[in-house]
Amino acid sequence: MRIVSVPAAGEPELLAIARTLMGEYGAMPHIDGRWTTVDADIAKLPAPYVAPLGALLVALDGDEPLACGALAPLEPPTIAEIKRVYVRPAGRGRGVGEAMTRALMAAATEAGYARVRLDTAPELHAAVALYERLGFQRIAPYHEAADRPYLFFERTLP
Numbered sequence: 077m078r079i080v081s082v083p084a085a086g087e088p089e090l091l092a093i094a095r096t097l098m099g100e101y102g103a104m105p106h107i108d109g110r111w112t113t114v115d116a117d118i119a120k121l122p123a124p125y126v127a128p129l130g131a132l133l134v135a136l137d138g139d140e141p142l143a144c145g146a147l148a149p150l151e152p153p154t155i156a157e158i159k160r161v162y163v164r165p166a167g168r169g170r171g172v173g174e175a176m177t178r179a180l181m182a183a184a185t186e187a188g189y190a191r192v193r194l195d196t197a198p199e200l201h202a203a204v205a206l207y208e209r210l211g212f213q214r215i216a217p218y219h220e221a222a223d224r225p226y227l228f229f230e231r232t233l234p
Contacts, residue, residue, distance in 0.1 A: 077142065077172065079179045082122050082132040093134050095121055097144035101162035106197040109224045124148050125159070131183040135163075135172055142167035145176040147183050150193060150218075155230075156184040158194040161203070173206055181210075185233045192233060193218055195226040207231075 082090045095118050101107065102114035111117075125132035125146040135143035143163040150157040158180045163173045184192045194212070196203050204227060212229035 079135045084126040093141045154190045156189040193230045
């Protein structure tokens with residue numbers, strides 16, 4: 077498996093993969109009522125997840141897309157937000173989510189951030205366990221939640 081960055085310009089095939097994966101993520105039941113601008117946000121990709129303050133990543137197993145994830149500036153230059161981490165069923169249980177999260181943390185470190193934050197649905201038990209295992213701590217909400225609950229996390233970067 078390899079994780080690659082979707083550049084801001086060029087690489088239309090990678091951008092198409094990222095859009096497909098985010099579309100799958102946006103169609104998941106736990107997203108209903110949480111991400112209300114799915115279609116518009118996917119149409120704008122790779123923005124706002126572009127260097128030097130952000131990143132849009134996809135994980136591939138050979139030519140098979142497995143996962144996506146994004147990094148966005150939240151409170152630059154200190155805090156970035158990990159967004160849209162999604163692993164297809166074929167990639168689950170194989171460490172793909174952890175690899176993606178670590179790659180996003182590395183991108184945040186490279187961009188000069190001191191901390192990363194993220195939110196997740198409380199019913200995503202595997203994701204919550206992953207974030208806690210990677211050293212994320214639960215924090216108070218840092219944005220207004222939609223009509224469904226979120227859990228909020230933060231981690232200091234090395």
